[in-house]
Amino acid sequence: MIKQVVVIYPQLKGEHIYAFEDGESFIPIPTDDTIVLFQDAYGNRYARFGNEAQMALDLVDVLTQCYHIYPSHPLLHIANLKHMVEQEQIDATKAELLQDAMRDVKITAAFKTKILSVLVQFYQQQAMEQWSLGADEFLDSIDKSLLDQKERQLICNTFIARGRVKKAYAMIKTFGCDKLSSKDLSNLCTKLLINQEKIDDDLLLNLVFTSIINGCQEEIILDFAAKKYNGSSKNMYLLLEKAIEVGAKTADLEERLLAQMLFSNYSEHIDQTFYWYISRMKVSDTLVKAFFSLKSYAYFVEHEDPSLQVFEYLEASMETSSNIQKIPLLYAMALTKYYTTKDVLSERQKALAKSLVFLLIEEGILFDYYKKLAKFIPIPEEILESSILVYHTKGEEIFLHSKVSPYDKEYQRDSIRNMYQNFYVATKTLFSGEQWDYKIYSENNGIPLLEGSLKGEAIDHHQEDSRFICLNKLASIPKSHLQAELENYVCKDAMTKLLFTIQTKGSKD
Structure with missing residues (x-):
């Protein structure tokens, strides 16, 4: 019942x-x-x-009259409040009524949350138009934990629009209200920096960098970021690029970024960073040497495509060196190899190439590519007339087995030396028709790391009467003509000894 x-x-x-x-x-x-x-x-x-x-x-008329007679009646009151909350827009009078309702202990928390959402949107709009007295106090009094993230974001935006950036920053720090428009974020960061607020630099730096990513070009923001920001090489390069673009101060950002790139093996944009570094600030010899070493190794060992600017810097660095003997050998190897790709060398480059090649030869460093430089500079005959085998290892010890055809039938253990940082070299003088077959093994492996052959070929180095060329010609002459050519060779050799006596230490005139 x-x-x-x-x-x-x-x-x-x-x-x-x-x-x-x-x-x-x-x-x-x-x-x-x-x-x-x-x-x-x-x-x-x-x-x-x-x-x-x-x-x-x-x-309806009776109900309306009842409301006027007893407007505070709870049921009439909540009906009116619900109607306001459901409206798309409210005015200042209704906003005051809704604020009063927020203090009413009889109203449920769920309904107060809806009221609060309406008020937050109202005051955000007011911040752009005409601010109501007491609105700041009301926004300060709100328990932000009762709001959803969207509503917190609206209040944060309102604080920024009102210039209350410290309040906005506190909300961002507590609730993560960082989904700001580019304009609001820029305004927030700019005012915080102008006011020199004592706040958490790490969070501010993240906000500042996000602002820059979104297109902010305020000089005060870029100056601060260039001085304080430390992030990934990619982000730091983007920051440096923006700062230089607008003419902001970069402090030591170029140096910090270049150092980070060098020691984190991040090579993207490193050439441009190096250019900015050497052209905009006093440089550190240590960083410059590290950069040249990295680029020389990448080009010579890893076969990366060279940058023209890098080799121009390298040339300038070597030309200003007071002692060619102190130039790192890796620089000399990279630059001389680079010169082999050129069709023309200037007189200045030829002089530098000659000095570097002879420096390498003095250090016992031999490469077959020296022969390609013979069109630009004099190369010693023993280099031009030798077949040069070079093999680069990752640190393991290697062994060479070789034979020269048509004389040798079996492979024999041969000498190969570590001439420079795991670059191994072996040389032989081959005449026309001879072939050097080789196999390179690691210490603990019976499978060849590399096998191949080099053939003796006629070499044109503009010295028609060199002993090697003469002997090489003899090797290719038919037997019917060999006797006459041998007599001619012996005659020339004897005349050379008579005309050009080699003075040795201790000899008398």
């Missing part, structure tokens, strides 16, 4: 109970989300009981 009707208004705390007599109960339903339950004598409740709802009073 139903005894009572229990009514729950979502906007108000608690329950409202009305008598159910003779199968009827008169209950106020101010909003369409009102919940009605039926309760029997034992306290059981039912959502449906075969009941039929019927409006007892449908006089």
Whole structure:
């Protein structure tokens, strides 16, 4: 037997109970989300009981008059509040009523959250137009933890628009309200830096960098970031590029970035960073040498495509060196190899190439590519007339087995020396028709690391009467003409000894 009707208004705390007599109960339903339950004598409740709802009073004018007579009546009040909350926009008067409702202890937390959302949007709009007195105090009083992230973001935006950047920064730090427009983020960072607020540099740096990524070009922001920011090489390069583009001060950003690139093996944009570094600030010899070493190794050992600017810097560095003997051998190897790719060398480059090649030869460093430089500079005959085998290892010891055809039938252990940082070299003088077959093994492996052959070929180095060329010609002459050519060779050799006596230490005139 139903005894009572229990009514729950979502906007108000608690329950409202009305008598159910003779199968009827008169209950106020101010909003369409009102919940009605039926309760029997034992306290059981039912959502449906075969009941039929019927409006007892449908006089709009009477209801309006009731509101004017007793506006604070709870049910009329919540109906009015719900209507305001559902509107797309409210005015200042309604905002004040909603603020008052936020202080009403009878209103539920869920409904206050909806009211708060409306007020937050209202005051954000007000910040752009006409600010209401007391709005700052109200926004300060809000428990931000009751809001969702979108509403917190709106309040943060409002604080920025009002110039209350310290409040906005506190919200970002506490709640992560960092999804700001480019304009708001730029304004926030600029005002924080102008006011010289004592705040967490790490968070501010992240905000500043995000602002720069979004296109901010404020000089004060770029100056601060260039001085303080340390991040990935990619991000630091982007920052440096932006700062130089707008003419901001870069402090020591070029040096920090170049050092980080060098020691983190990040090579993208390293050439441009080096150019900015040497052209914009006093340089460190250590960093310059590290850069040249990295680029020389990358070109000579890893076969990376060379940058023209890098070799121009390298040339300039070597030309200003007071002692060619002190130039790192790796630089000399890289630059001389680079010169072999050129069709033309200037006189200055030829002089440098000659000095570097002879420096390498003096150090016992031999490469076959020296021969390609013979069109530019004099190369010793013993280099031009030798077949040079070079093999680069990753640090393991290697062994050479070789044979010279047509004389040798079997491979024999041969000498190969480590001439420079795991570059191994072996040389042989081959005449026309001879072939040097070789196999290179590692210490603990019976499978060749490399096998191949080098053939004796005629060499044109503009010295027609060199002993090697003469002997090489003899090797290719048919037997029918060999006797005459041998006599000619012996005659020339004897005349050379008579005309050009070699003076040795201790000899007399």
